Amino acid sequence: MNYLMHLMVYFEIFAIVALSLNLMLGYGGLLQIAHAGYYGIGAYSATLLWVHFGFGFIPGLILAGVCAGFLSLLVSLPARRFKGDYFVMVSIAVQALIYAVLYNWTSVTNGPFGISGIPKPEVLGVEFSSTGAVTLLYGFIALIFIGVISLLKTSPFGRALQAIRDDELAAKSVGIPVNKLKMQVFAIASALVGCAGGLYAAYVSYIDPTSFNLNESILMLSMVVIGGVGNIRGPLLGAFILITLPEALRFVALPDAIAANIRLLIYGVLLIILMLVRPQGLAGNYRYQ
Amino acid sequence: MVVNNDANLLTKTQTAKSVIKKSGFSKLVVENIALSFGGKQVLKNVGLELLPGQVGLLTGENGSGKTTLLNVLSGFLKPEAGQAHLIKEGKTIDILKEESDGLPLLGIARLWQDIRLFHTMTALENVLTAAPSIGINPFRAIFQPIKVRQQEKILIKKALNWLDIMGMKERSGSSGDKLSLGQAKRVAIARLLQTGAEVLLLDEPLAGLDQAASLQLVNDLGILAQETGKALLIVEHNQHSIIPIADYKYELVNGVINTTELRNRDDVA
Numbered sequence: 001m002n003y004l005m006h007l008m009v010y011f012e013i014f015a016i017v018a019l020s021l022n023l024m025l026g027y028g029g030l031l032q033i034a035h036a037g038y039y040g041i042g043a044y045s046a047t048l049l050w051v052h053f054g055f056g057f058i059p060g061l062i063l064a065g066v067c068a069g070f071l072s073l074l075v076s077l078p079a080r081r082f083k084g085d086y087f088v089m090v091s092i093a094v095q096a097l098i099y100a101v102l103y104n105w106t107s108v109t110n111g112p113f114g115i116s117g118i119p120k121p122e123v124l125g126v127e128f129s130s131t132g133a134v135t136l137l138y139g140f141i142a143l144i145f146i147g148v149i150s151l152l153k154t155s156p157f158g159r160a161l162q163a164i165r166d167d168e169l170a171a172k173s174v175g176i177p178v179n180k181l182k183m184q185v186f187a188i189a190s191a192l193v194g195c196a197g198g199l200y201a202a203y204v205s206y207i208d209p210t211s212f213n214l215n216e217s218i219l220m221l222s223m224v225v226i227g228g229v230g231n232i233r234g235p236l237l238g239a240f241i242l243i244t245l246p247e248a249l250r251f252v253a254l255p256d257a258i259a260a261n262i263r264l265l266i267y268g269v270l271l272i273i274l275m276l277v278r279p280q281g282l283a284g285n286y287r288y289q
Numbered sequence: 290m291v292v293n294n295d296a297n298l299l300t301k302t303q304t305a306k307s308v309i310k311k312s313g314f315s316k317l318v319v320e321n322i323a324l325s326f327g328g329k330q331v332l333k334n335v336g337l338e339l340l341p342g343q344v345g346l347l348t349g350e351n352g353s354g355k356t357t358l359l360n361v362l363s364g365f366l367k368p369e370a371g372q373a374h375l376i377k378e379g380k381t382i383d384i385l386k387e388e389s390d391g392l393p394l395l396g397i398a399r400l401w402q403d404i405r406l407f408h409t410m411t412a413l414e415n416v417l418t419a420a421p422s423i424g425i426n427p428f429r430a431i432f433q434p435i436k437v438r439q440q441e442k443i444l445i446k447k448a449l450n451w452l453d454i455m456g457m458k459e460r461s462g463s464s465g466d467k468l469s470l471g472q473a474k475r476v477a478i479a480r481l482l483q484t485g486a487e488v489l490l491l492d493e494p495l496a497g498l499d500q501a502a503s504l505q506l507v508n509d510l511g512i513l514a515q516e517t518g519k520a521l522l523i524v525e526h527n528q529h530s531i532i533p534i535a536d537y538k539y540e541l542v543n544g545v546i547n548t549t550e551l552r553n554r555d556d557v558a
Contacts, residue, residue, distance in 0.1 A: 148431055151430060151431050151434055152427055152430055152431065155424045155427075155430035155434070155437055156417070156420075156422040156423075156424035156425045156430065156437065156441065157424055157425050157426065157427045157430045158430075159410075159414060159417060159418055160418060160425050162407065162409065162410065163407045163410070163418040165409075166407035166408055166409055166410070167405050167407055167408075169365075169401075169405065170401065170405035170406070170407065171390075171407075171418070172365075172389045172390040173363065173389065173390075173393065173398065173399055173401065173405075174393055174398065174418055174419035174480055174481070174483075174484055175390060175391070175392075175393035175394045175398070175419060175421065175484050176390060176418065176425075177390050177391075177425075178390055179390075181425070184427055185427075188427060230409075
């Protein structure tokens with residue numbers, strides 16, 4: 001039961017991650033490969049605020065989101081005209097940079113050894129120390145974030161983003177401020193994933209740079225793409241599958257020596273089949289075919 | 290009646306003031322535009338003028354620079370020399386200094402030759418993207434959802450009205466990629482109208498339409514210019530279709546415009 005709740009907490013965190021990435025990818029049409037980087041920035045800022053500066057859980061979490069959002073502005077200002085492939089290149093570079101900083105700035109991040117002893121979430125004097133309690137708290141927070149994201153999605157802001165994704169030139173020609181909106185959605189998505197990073201840090205109580213590398217970014221992208229872009233249920237489904245699938249494969253009886261490799265193989269084959277059979281993702285909107 | 294209701298609702302949400310702006314421009318003046326691509330002078334000394342309600346026909350051979358001129362006037366290309374101003378409500382807007390995504394709300398919007406509807410949206414949503422809306426600010430979208438929704442209602446009404454004027458109200462729920470070419474063009478024109486722009490630049494609106502559809506569209510554009518006071522600059526190969534509604538014929542030859550006034554336009558046709 002504890003194990004299932006543990007998975008549930010991961011699902012709640014990654015639901016926020018996948019939905020925020022979907023804002024960029026599914027609505028803004030921006031292929032973001034540095035999402036785990038901003039997730040890491042959020043995790044580390046929240047951790048430092050809690051451990052060294054004695055911030056409360058919620059204020060630390062919010063500031064972590066602000067830090068990640070602010071960093072995205074630092075990236076998007078010089079890359080104001082970022083488009084398509086160039087944005088992908090920039091985001092790979094940013095991912096590498098963030099990882100390098102987390103790994104090498106030992107005086108602040110403790111480098112590869114990571115930071116341990118991160119306090120458990122505490123809201124209004126109540127400490128959420130058991131996995132069950134964290135499941136409830138994170139579920140509540142995830143619901144708030146889902147609400148915010150659906151508000152954005154159905155607003156004129158969401159519609160304008162969708163227009164940019166469909167046809168950037170046409171969007172400009174009807175007066176949509178394309179660059180400004182891209183910066184805004186980038187900042188919002190980064191802030192949301194920064195908060196998710198803080199949630200992760202508080203739950204596992206130990207962070208090190210390997211949780212925020214390129215592989216994690218690709219896992220996040222896979223969640224959105226497999227689940228389906230452009231709506232809410234797609235990324236949720238994607239996050240659910242990519243969290244439970246590796247766990248389910250644990251229960252397949254395999255010889256110990258080759259188990260790990262076979263699991264990876266099954267996982268890879270499933271992904272390929274999925275992409276062949278449903279290129280728009282499991283729950284992607286049919287219209288986007 | 291409908292218009293009155295709109296006005297009442299709008300004063301309530303005051304932020305939507307720009308929506309009710311009447312066609313307030315008085316003149317489009319373009320002078321001495323020059324532009325070359327890789328040493329070839331495409332536009333040498335181009336000038337034209339349009340007043341409210343007027344229709345200008347911009348014609349010329351393939352490669353004569355018609356679309357280039359449209360790109361200049363819609364902010365997508367910056368010329369090497371020349372001026373272009375939109376005079377409205379006593380203010381002079383320097384078109385060449387503005388960004389392409391700012392011009393539609395200042396008063397100049399264009400129709401693309403390849404239409405460019407947003408294909409994942411319905412006709413109505415396509416038109417709605419063009420409305421200047423407070424909800425495009427994500428913070429207002431999150432923190433003032435009710436206000437945004439109120440304004441949205443007005444914008445939807447307005448969009449349906451433009452779709453109705455273009456004869457596309459029945460198809461407002463159709464997806465952008467399910468419309469025929471002629472229907473898509475009409476939706477795209479409704480989308481331009483929703484921006485509130487007073488000068489519409491139309492790049493080959495008749496291309497690919499059959500005789501009957503062309504006639505109908507030209508007729509509707511003529512009525513639109515007359516009744517709303519919008520000025521239209523229409524790029525068209527097939528000049529005889531447009532001449533019946535045009536006030537001026539601007540012919541681009543070797544980078545220079547030859548202007549022909551078509552005052553008695555009905556007789557010319």
